[in-house]
Structure formats: C-alpha cells, structure tokens
Amino acid sequence: MFAAGDAGGAGPVPPASSSVDPGAPLAVRMRPRTLDEVIGQEHLLRPNSPLRRLVEGRGGSSVILYGPPGTGKTTLANLVASTSGRHFVALSALSAGVKDVRAVIDDARTRQVHGQRTVLFIDEVHRFSKSQQDALLAAVENGIVLLVAATTENPHFSVIAPLLSRSLIAELQGLDDAGVAAVLRRAVSDERGLAGRVELTDAAAEDIVRLSGGDARRSLTILEAAAGAAEDGVVTPEIVELSLDAAPVRYDRDGDQHYDVTSAFIKSIRGSDVDAALHYLARMLVAGEDPRFIARRLMVHASEDIGMADPTALLSASAAAEIVQKVGMPECRLALAQATIHLATAPKSKAVIAAIDAAMSDVRAGGVGEVPKHLRDGHYAGAKGLGNGVGYRYPHNAAPGVVAQQYPPDELVGRDYYEPGPHGHERELSARVDKLRRIIRD
Numbered sequence: 001m002f003a004a005g006d007a008g009g010a011g012p013v014p015p016a017s018s019s020v021d022p023g024a025p026l027a028v029r030m031r032p033r034t035l036d037e038v039i040g041q042e043h044l045l046r047p048n049s050p051l052r053r054l055v056e057g058r059g060g061s062s063v064i065l066y067g068p069p070g071t072g073k074t075t076l077a078n079l080v081a082s083t084s085g086r087h088f089v090a091l092s093a094l095s096a097g098v099k100d101v102r103a104v105i106d107d108a109r110t111r112q113v114h115g116q117r118t119v120l121f122i123d124e125v126h127r128f129s130k131s132q133q134d135a136l137l138a139a140v141e142n143g144i145v146l147l148v149a150a151t152t153e154n155p156h157f158s159v160i161a162p163l164l165s166r167s168l169i170a171e172l173q174g175l176d177d178a179g180v181a182a183v184l185r186r187a188v189s190d191e192r193g194l195a196g197r198v199e200l201t202d203a204a205a206e207d208i209v210r211l212s213g214g215d216a217r218r219s220l221t222i223l224e225a226a227a228g229a230a231e232d233g234v235v236t237p238e239i240v241e242l243s244l245d246a247a248p249v250r251y252d253r254d255g256d257q258h259y260d261v262t263s264a265f266i267k268s269i270r271g272s273d274v275d276a277a278l279h280y281l282a283r284m285l286v287a288g289e290d291p292r293f294i295a296r297r298l299m300v301h302a303s304e305d306i307g308m309a310d311p312t313a314l315l316s317a318s319a320a321a322e323i324v325q326k327v328g329m330p331e332c333r334l335a336l337a338q339a340t341i342h343l344a345t346a347p348k349s350k351a352v353i354a355a356i357d358a359a360m361s362d363v364r365a366g367g368v369g370e371v372p373k374h375l376r377d378g379h380y381a382g383a384k385g386l387g388n389g390v391g392y393r394y395p396h397n398a399a400p401g402v403v404a405q406q407y408p409p410d411e412l413v414g415r416d417y418y419e420p421g422p423h424g425h426e427r428e429l430s431a432r433v434d435k436l437r438r439i440i441r442d
Contacts, residue, residue, distance in 0.1 A: 026224040027217040029192045030183070031075050033082070039216075040179045041072065053172050054148075056080045057086075062140050064125065064155050064164070067172030073150035077121040080148055087111055095129035097297050098135050105139045110438050118145045125149035126158035133160045135353035140166050157259075174214025181209055183216050184223055185244035193359045198227045200235045207240045258289070266297060270305045281340050295321035298339050305344060307352030309424035316327030316342040347424025355418040362412065369409025405442035414441065 022029070032038045035045065035055060044051045053059035055076060081088035089104050104360040108118035120136075122128065139145045140163065147167060151158060155169055175183070184339060187193035188200050200208075205224070212219035225243035226235045265280035284294060296316070302317040320339035324332045378389020393403045420426035420433055 025221070026187060027220040028194060028221060030190065031078065033071075033079075035079065035376050038072070038075070039182050040077075040175060041172060043110060044172065050168050051076070054146075057083050060143070060146065062145075062167040063149070064159060064167045064169050065148065065150045065172060066155050066169060066193075067152070067219050068174045068214065069152055070212075070217040070219075071172040071174055073172060074123065076124070077123075077150065080119055081121070086146065087116050088121065089118060090121040090123070093132075094354070095125040096122075096132075098132050101132060101135045105135075105144060108139065108145045112144055117143075120145040120147050122147070122149045124151060125153070126153040130160055130231060133163050135286055137162055137166070154259075173217050175212075175219075176214070177209050180212050180216065180219045181205060182215070183219055184208060187220055194223075194271060198230055199232050201237070203237045204235045204240050207237050211240070211244055212342055224419050229307040253442075262297065265294075266301055267303075269301055269340065269344045270348065272344055272348065274341055277340050277344045278337060281336060283336055285329075285333055285336070291324045291329055291336060292321070295324045295334055295339075298336070298343060301343060304353045305348055305350060306346045307349045308429055309349035309351075309426045310346040311425060312344050313346045348427075349421035349423055349426050351419055351426060359417045362415070367411055369411040371409065372406050374405075375407065402436060402439045404440060407440065 035052070038045065045055075046052065050059055050061055051063060052063060054061065054063060057080075065076055067073060077090070084102065087108070089107075091100060091104065093108055104118070104120055108120070124134075133431065136145075136147065140147050149159075149167070155164060184200060185203055189196055200223070208219050208222050208226070211222060222240065222244055223235070226239045229243055230236075230239050261280055261283055263286065265277060268276035268280060285291070298317040299314065299321055302314040306313040317338045320332075320335040323335040327335075373387045373395075374389065374391040376383070376388035378392070383389055393405050395401055395403050408415065416437070418433065420430040422430070
C-alpha cells in the first residue's frame, strides 16, 4: 500500500524526483519519492522481487500494474522513471491513439541505437482498443520499450492475451486501516503536506480511514477538504462529515468488480448467509448496477440452487423481476431485497440443474431413440394404420391418476434424472417420486 495513490490518468506524469507545485492537490504532493516512503505492498516489493528490481532500475520485464484506485500504480510508474535512468514517456489511454503509440516507439527505436532505453507508462490501459494494444506487441517483445501499464480492471478481461504473455502482472491491494492511518499521519506532519498546521483528532482519523474504502488518494482528498473547513485548525468528525457526501463503492459495472461482487452475491445466497447477500445487493444497487441484471441472476439462482426444495422461490424471483420492469428504482430495491431474503433463507437443492444437465448430456451423447408408438401423434388420417397413438393409456381414466406405461425411448427406460434432495419440499417429494416411478414402470 502506498502513501498516495494514482494521479488519475490525467496526462503525462512527471518523474517523482521533480519538484512538486505547492498548490497541487495534497495527494499529488504526498506521492512517495522513494521506495522507503512506500507504505505496504510487501508482497510485491520484497527484496529482489521482479517489481522491486524494476523500480530500482535493475529489471527488464514489462509489467501491468493492476489494482483498485489509490493503491499506487502511478506512484510505481513515477519511481521507475526517477530511478531507472531511462527515458520516460507517459500516455493516457483516454487521449492517446495508435498514431501516438507508434510515434513513441519510433523515438524509442532511435534512442535505443544511442544506448538509451525507453520506459512507456500507459495509464488506464484497459481503455486501449485491440488495435492500439496490437501496436505495442512487437516493441514490447523486442525490448524497444519497457512497458509499465496501469489498470483498475482485471487485465485478463481487458488486455489482449499476447500482451499479457509478454508482461508481468502485479496485483496491488487496497490499503488496510493501518496503512491509511499512516498515510494520514504523514500528510499532517510532512512539510510537503499540511506541515503540522492542523490537528487531526483520533475520531476524525478513524472516520476518514473508514470512508476512504482503502483508497489512499481518497483519504488525502478527504483530509485536505476537512483541513480547509477547519477554521480553528482542528479536524473533528463533524468537520469530516461536512466535507464528504458518501463513502465510495469500489465497483465497476464493466470490470472485474462487477463479476466479483455478483459472484459473492450468488454464493452468499447459495450459502444461506442472508446478511452477506443483502450487503452485496446493496453494494450493487448503490454503485448503480442495472436492477434488471440483478433480477435475472435471482431468477436463475431460484432454479439452479433451490429448485423444488422451495418451488415458491422462483415465483418470488419472477415477481421481483416484474416489479423491476414496472416500477424501477428506487422502489424496486424492496422487491429485490425481499427476493434475496427469500432465496437466501430457502432450503437448497441442486437437483433441478443436475437433472436437466444429465438429460441433455445423454441427448448430446446420442441417447435419443425412437418415441414409443403409443405416445406419437394419432390425430391425422393414417396414424392408426402406422400404429401411432394406438394403445395409449389416458392417466385421468385411472383412479390414482397414474398408469403403468412406457414414456421414454427404449434406450432410456429406467434412467433416473431427477433425484430429489433431503431439504425442504423435496424431502416430501422424494417419496412421491419413488412411488410414481414404481407405478409407471410397473
């Protein structure tokens, strides 16, 4: 974890050794200038690790820095620029095109002839198109540029495979509470920061730590706003509250957080942890996730993991989906929450998905066979002459409503697909299914 986070990708980044404008934001002023000032990320910066060697100017591998905002991706790029002695160029994927990439590569090729290697930093590389990423491949593979790319999204989803295979992937982690607290202490006392001009109370520091969401840059942004509002030079929880509207939600509808939170939501329901399920539901809703997407996942889950253990679960999920369509946010959050609670607290069974998957597997393997003649359509001229529909026994004419009769093709007689589980409604259904099979198969 770092004492300051990313610069936000707003254009080229000056080397860390450059003088910093005293009027720059606090997060920029407090960005670490050396590895000694870096807080955390020990798993990546241990002695002689590839990333540490790169920062110290001894490594030659390109690297993709992946992690949440405020974990220090741009900080590391700055340190590479200031310590490696190489030519440093920064591009932002928000504004650079293929032409810009090729111009950097051409310049790097010329510098390489004269014995100078180029470090190319690309911020928000996940926003580069495939053609832009393709333009980098040869230069990275041949060592013309040393690529340092930064992304908040899982690179396995957003970076092309050939570029991934030519780069190290370093996953940065969000700051823990102790790391954020250390960032705040340094910013309050350091000459580059607030230089002791304000006092940060322990309670206020705890609030900032909680509200930062593990984002160092955000913690410093909150501190700077609170310090500016503290007329008597004391930052209290009340001042912090006035300086901030709401805590951040680390979630990207198009990135890996979308998949991670959705996965945690479904797995919490499957695990019957209603409180965790509601947490992840709230996280998606607050972050602006499409409620229709949530409703679709609930409907799938109702059959996949509950099924006949509680047949009303599918009705609940379907009703929530209808309310989402007809009512919308914010009111439909209530129906989504009700369905989430229903599904999380319902008995669980995977018998439905196991049954249909087993049946489809047999069909794909060629287990189809001929439809028994007595089950075939007999409502057309000549059907009886072919034997179609002849001998069919109508179940409603029998007292129990079930008759002994072959329904599957010959090849599948006696093949059981549905196996009721021991929970909820399926506990009672199990005995009924056994009884029905005995009667039908006689």
